[in-house]
Amino acid sequence: MPMPPNASDPRRTRILCFVLAALVPCLVVGWANGVFTYNHFYASGTYLRDAGWFSYTVYRQGLLPSNPAIVEAIPHYFSFHLSLVVSLASLLSYLFPGDRIGWYCLFQALVYAPLGCAAALLARSRTTPLDTRAAAAIGAVGLLFAFNGEAMAAMGFPHFEVLLSAGICVMLAGLATGRAATSWSGLILAVATREDGGAHAATFLAAILACDLLGRPFPVGRRRLIAMIGIALMSTAVMMLVQKRVFHAVPLFQSEYLGEPAYAHVTGTLLRVRFARLFDTALFVMLPFMLSCILAGLARDGRWLLGWVVTLPWFVLNFLARQELKADFGLYTSFPFIPALFWTGAYACVRYDPASRLRLVYARFVAVTAISTLGMALSFPDVTRAVIGDMLAPAAVDAPAIRAYAASLRANPALRGKLLVDSGMACLLVDSLSENAFNRRNAEGSSYLDYDAVTFFRTSQLGLATHDAIANGRFTQCGALPRTSIVFCNRDGAPLPAGLVPHAFWLHTLATTPYALRSGSERIDVVATERQELAVFGPFAPLGAGRYRAIFGIRVAACAAVTTPRVEVDVYDRDRVVATGALRGAQGTVAVDFDVPAGGARTIELRTFTGPCPYTVESVELTTSTDAPAPVH
Numbered sequence: 001m002p003m004p005p006n007a008s009d010p011r012r013t014r015i016l017c018f019v020l021a022a023l024v025p026c027l028v029v030g031w032a033n034g035v036f037t038y039n040h041f042y043a044s045g046t047y048l049r050d051a052g053w054f055s056y057t058v059y060r061q062g063l064l065p066s067n068p069a070i071v072e073a074i075p076h077y078f079s080f081h082l083s084l085v086v087s088l089a090s091l092l093s094y095l096f097p098g099d100r101i102g103w104y105c106l107f108q109a110l111v112y113a114p115l116g117c118a119a120a121l122l123a124r125s126r127t128t129p130l131d132t133r134a135a136a137a138i139g140a141v142g143l144l145f146a147f148n149g150e151a152m153a154a155m156g157f158p159h160f161e162v163l164l165s166a167g168i169c170v171m172l173a174g175l176a177t178g179r180a181a182t183s184w185s186g187l188i189l190a191v192a193t194r195e196d197g198g199a200h201a202a203t204f205l206a207a208i209l210a211c212d213l214l215g216r217p218f219p220v221g222r223r224r225l226i227a228m229i230g231i232a233l234m235s236t237a238v239m240m241l242v243q244k245r246v247f248h249a250v251p252l253f254q255s256e257y258l259g260e261p262a263y264a265h266v267t268g269t270l271l272r273v274r275f276a277r278l279f280d281t282a283l284f285v286m287l288p289f290m291l292s293c294i295l296a297g298l299a300r301d302g303r304w305l306l307g308w309v310v311t312l313p314w315f316v317l318n319f320l321a322r323q324e325l326k327a328d329f330g331l332y333t334s335f336p337f338i339p340a341l342f343w344t345g346a347y348a349c350v351r352y353d354p355a356s357r358l359r360l361v362y363a364r365f366v367a368v369t370a371i372s373t374l375g376m377a378l379s380f381p382d383v384t385r386a387v388i389g390d391m392l393a394p395a396a397v398d399a400p401a402i403r404a405y406a407a408s409l410r411a412n413p414a415l416r417g418k419l420l421v422d423s424g425m426a427c428l429l430v431d432s433l434s435e436n437a438f439n440r441r442n443a444e445g446s447s448y449l450d451y452d453a454v455t456f457f458r459t460s461q462l463g464l465a466t467h468d469a470i471a472n473g474r475f476t477q478c479g480a481l482p483r484t485s486i487v488f489c490n491r492d493g494a495p496l497p498a499g500l501v502p503h504a505f506w507l508h509t510l511a512t513t514p515y516a517l518r519s520g521s522e523r524i525d526v527v528a529t530e531r532q533e534l535a536v537f538g539p540f541a542p543l544g545a546g547r548y549r550a551i552f553g554i555r556v557a558a559c560a561a562v563t564t565p566r567v568e569v570d571v572y573d574r575d576r577v578v579a580t581g582a583l584r585g586a587q588g589t590v591a592v593d594f595d596v597p598a599g600g601a602r603t604i605e606l607r608t609f610t611g612p613c614p615y616t617v618e619s620v621e622l623t624t625s626t627d628a629p630a631p632v633h
Helices: 011-044 048-057 084-095 100-121 132-146 149-155 162-176 180-193 197-213 222-246 252-258 268-281 283-299 302-309 312-319 324-328 337-351 358-379 381-392 399-411 423-428 466-473 505-509
Strands: 419-421 453-457 477-480 486-490 516-519 523-526 534-536 541-543 546-556 567-573 576-583 587-596 602-609 615-624
Touching: 011 048, 011 100, 011 132, 011 381, 011 399, 011 423, 048 084, 048 100, 048 423, 084 180, 100 132, 100 149, 100 162, 100 337, 132 337, 132 358, 149 283, 149 337, 149 358, 149 381, 162 180, 162 197, 162 337, 180 197, 180 222, 197 222, 197 302, 197 337, 268 283, 268 324, 283 302, 283 337, 283 358, 302 337, 312 324, 337 358, 358 381, 399 423, 419 423, 423 453, 453 466, 466 505, 466 541, 466 615, 505 615, 523 534, 546 567, 546 576, 546 602, 567 587, 576 587, 602 615
Parallel strands: 419 453
Antiparallel strands: 453 486, 477 486, 516 523, 523 615, 534 602, 541 602, 546 587, 546 615, 567 576, 567 602
């Protein structure tokens, strides 16, 4: 990091440079998360029990937010988590002129923004010289930290717990630079985020106390430090007591972590599998921890590791959790490790004087943060690319049309009969969705034939096995909302909702090759080749057990060189062909029946092959075999 030529910059210049270093990363990370949330709601469909649920609780729910009926029968959100931040956001939303989704996009931007300024707070000292070059470098560090691997693991599942970690980071920065107001504001932020925020903050305050006892004190009085620990623990105790007595807290700790009887699920095999998985799915935690151990060993100073030491109880709790998802440290469960990364920078402020050794303050911090981001990219390369892609710019979708479509479903839910929705559509309708007007397939043994229509995001299958639903529900007539990925399907004869255009669902999902090019969404033109070669395939449909019929509508172009035009089709299941058929005339349909064995969830491909004649795939249909309907064009 470049150092300024002298240490006597005017106070105004130093303040402006600090604002530059802190504000720009805040704005960037806030914008990125706001855009990501927008794209999840409108472009691909988000998670009902994440963004859908929380967008409801923070939007005009008063001081005591309730749960949406489709998510939980328990009326109060505070039965799950007591959060002053959620209450405040709900109250402030009455001043917001936009809708629920717009408010939640802004809320998510504000939740992540403090991570962007945390790195700059480490340089916030009257004796620390700053010029524009140093400010730009610190701003870059701030961006790197805000998009560290642990934060990105949470970004894909829009929650608000990251604000707890951001508050602890602000608190650590304030204590490392001797700024009481900053440290208290960070503690308040952590406490207000969730009922256990005070306990998480207290563990890092304990790390600072340990530094004091081990001969490297932070610039804070021991009495104030002990007072902060007491207040942090007291806040958690009081909030948990209120939650239990007033809101009758749901026993999440028992059901998700301990199990019943406690830890009966823990076996030697489970421990071996989970330990091995840490180096597959949790590299964004493991790599920075291992690098921190190496750096502490080289420096012969174990205090560099105290940030990781105090997160050990959380690590063990999740590693041994009954709920398998917790042991992956994905989603938002890695949020306490974000301040563990930040500890490296905070302790560096104590170990090195920022006024003269600013580079050293940030060097280790940059290293552990960068390797955390690398770990996320190695564990989940596809997810990392998708998250970054969704943060860059709002998708070119017709959001007003989506809002109008959702409003029409809310206005007259009985018009379409019993409606099956995926997670993304449920999020759009969550403020009016109930088991009486709408439904989700959420119970084993329920039949798709019980539903009259289905609507979903074509780009997402969250909460609904779309292909299986359409095939087994025999939804043969589909419409698409233009300039969106929303599809609505029902059975022949029922009118499509206003604003939708006819949509060939199965044909649209087929993949193409250089030999087979899509002509709009209603047909695929296949060129002639001298040899048989795979031309059209897909849609990799997961299907339940049963008997199915695939129907191909094909028209062969004039082909003088061949007296009997012939197009081959087949159904492929992972590693074998399960059924074949052929068109021998100039045009018509080819029906192929096949079975999916017990166990279901087989990945089916529908394929046609090139040959000596050009042809057009005009329709594709997949349905249950009995009384199979004619193909839909």
